[in-house]
Amino acid sequence: MNSFSTSDFRRLVTDYLGMAVALAALITVFSLSTEHFFSATTFRTIANQIPSVLLISVGMTYVLVIAEIDLSVGSVLGLCSAVLGVALTKWGWPLWLALPAALGAGLASGAFNGLVSLRWRLPSFIVTLGMLEMARGGAHAVTKSQTQYIGAAIEGIAGASVFGLSLPFLLAIVIVVVAQLVLSRTVFGRYMVAVGTNEEAVRLSGIDPRPIKLAVFLITGFLVALAAIIDTSRFQSANPNAGTGFELQAIAAAVIGGTSLMGGRGSIVSTFFGVLIIAVLNSGLAAVGARDETKRLITGAVIVVAVIVDHYRHRLAKGKGT
């Protein structure tokens, strides 16, 4: 795994070609059916919209790889956003103090998810479901259920851009690359896959899986907090309902990218493709002016088809291997 060989390259092609083709097909369809979809503006718009969902999906992919799940990501985003918004407006904190507070809220939520599910050996599905409620309740408690308008104080984060690409997008790309390298090229990444494949075997070979799991929940909490900061800056306001349903978007993106819900298998780059496919679909359907029921039918169908295609791709890859 140390040097980049031809087999690596072949795997790269089989892994990502399918999704690249799917993405290209979607872009072609929308380009042909609308006047202005195929333009730099569209892609810049999409690039500036996806960072928060992308970061959450990266976290979700990690959690799924270790055979756990985090249903609380959307609510935790709402909580972090609420803390940030209220700290800046009601408490009059400066940005350099409010940002760590938001990140702290994300890390604390991640720590709670990890520690509780590990200490009492509870399914993360249940613990994070509880966290989903608690974090949303917390977001409403902190903001008193009122959207906080922040304004220029926070504009700079999402407003800054290089070559028309926003700072959050560039940050998200860096995180995607780092997260992929960590997953596929480091000991920690190997352990994650091992824990997700067979936790008992990991334990029996003398490695404690718990610190690995806790780290993954913490990483997810941190990424969610980053996503919250980005969204809060983009809207210059903190809405206690922000992030509702993001957990399902993130799971959808990861699954489209071939991440297994059973653990042990996942790729950050594939998840990135999953996020792109959903974003292009959303943007294209809005540009076409599709009716709401059509939008939902198509989006749902694309997720199912993607998973079916992934199933066959895997059988094919396995068949070749033996």
Place this chain on the structure above:
Amino acid sequence: MHKRTSAFSRTLGLATAVSAVWVLAGCGPKEPAPPATPGKPRVALVMKSLANEFFLTMENGARAHQKAHAADYDLIANGIKDELDVSKQVELVEQMIAQKADAIVIAPADSKALVPVCKKALQAGIIVINIDNKFDDAVLAASQSKFPFVGPDNRKGAKAVGDALAKKLKAGDQVVIIEGAPNAFNGVQRRLGFEDAVKAAGLKIVSSQSGYWETDKANQVVAALMTEHPDVKAVLCANDSMALGAVAALRAAGKLGQVLVVGYDNIAAVQQLLKKGEVLATADQHADRLAVFGIEYALEALKTKAAPADRETPVDLVTGETVSGKP
């Protein structure tokens, strides 16, 4: 492994959990249910989603009113977690019937599904006042029941907002509408109101899509539409949360100031935007008084015993010039 102790510990755990929930839910000894003082009417307020700023303001307004008129009536206020939890709201009404409330003031989460249970309340001799979201006329007719509706005319309010926008545009200009949730009565009414204004001014709607009341969804739709229809001159949003999303999309596209935005509800967060002119206009339905109107009407009906008629409550247009000094 721990079979012997598990049954006990499980029971203990369950008991602890139940009592914790009981205390947390405010059923603890600290906060007793309003006593049934003879002669003093008990009004039950059954609210929609308390996760929504608008409804929370409504409920707080009602609580403040009750405090100021504590001698006149007792208030039992309840709400559901989110607007989709229709069955929970049906349960709430059933509980209020069982508690023998004198009047029920309800903001139905669904304009059809709540009709049968409210009819049950009516048959139990309880006065039922419909606020916020009007019951569906066809269902009311089919179930042969009638409840007075006390609330704002969303269509008229949206028309006023649309008219204020139209003054800044000229005939033939392109606009887009960002609708509320497609199954919400007030969302539909606001869309119709916007359409009335657009038609009157000879504007052209190039797209009308739902943003499901949410900042994020509205942002996605508006961003896509700005690229597809570069000549759009204005975005009409069915609530202010979506207007915030629209403003963010315009800022990202460098079109802030060139494309006008209007919203609805006058939430605190848009007031700065109104002053800056990034949002041109919104409508204030006086959320803090909406439930109060319903309660006052119920008390009146309890006194007069007359079959009450519908009553319209005021909606005010708010623009950068008229915006109040609310924080």
